[in-house]
Amino acid sequence: DQQVKQNSPSLSVQEGRISILNCDYTNSMFDYFLWYKKYPAEGPTFLISISSIKDKNEDGRFTVFLNKSAKHLSLHIVPSQPGDSAVYFCAARSGTASKLTFGTGTRLQVTL
């Protein structure tokens, strides 16, 4: 029973356009949601997070939107750059930062 789902395994976007990565969850007890970026042969690195009491958080080119009623969140990257090409994981936290539940990841390719 996967509590965090990323239904798109891959996404290709042109440089300069918007990238939208989606994530759905089932557990209403999740209180924080995080996005991680992962390059090959490296560990995941934190990108942006959002509390379950907010509906939007912005950091530079990255914005995360949370729709709690739909149990859906999305990561928007504007404008997309070639260096953004990586695997993006959505993760959810329930009460403690030591236990994260991850989605299966979406591979983003930003083309020239």
Added chain:
Amino acid sequence: NAGVTQTPKFQVLKTGQSMTLQCAQDMNHEYMSWYRQDPGMGLRLIHYSVGAGITDQGEVPNGYNVSRSTTEDFPLRLLSAAPSQTSVYFCASSYPSRGGTEAFFGQGTRLTVV
């Protein structure tokens, strides 16, 4: 500033062998965790610790042991390696905050069991 350091980076084991994956962090984080990443499965939590002397099981703990004798170190032991344990293992550490504090990950250990 080393952050989270995992050793070794690569390891090949024979079925039935045991080994310890090392994880050390220099950020004085209370929380540490072990995850495994498999194709199509994302990262799954194996074991975690909320402080020295305190550990608990995650989603996929079978076949693994952990201990936390110091704040800095959180080794993961494979008792009798099986091909199903072929995976990439990540160690993570974080602050004990109820806020949105993120976990910091090591670079991973790629383990192959033959």
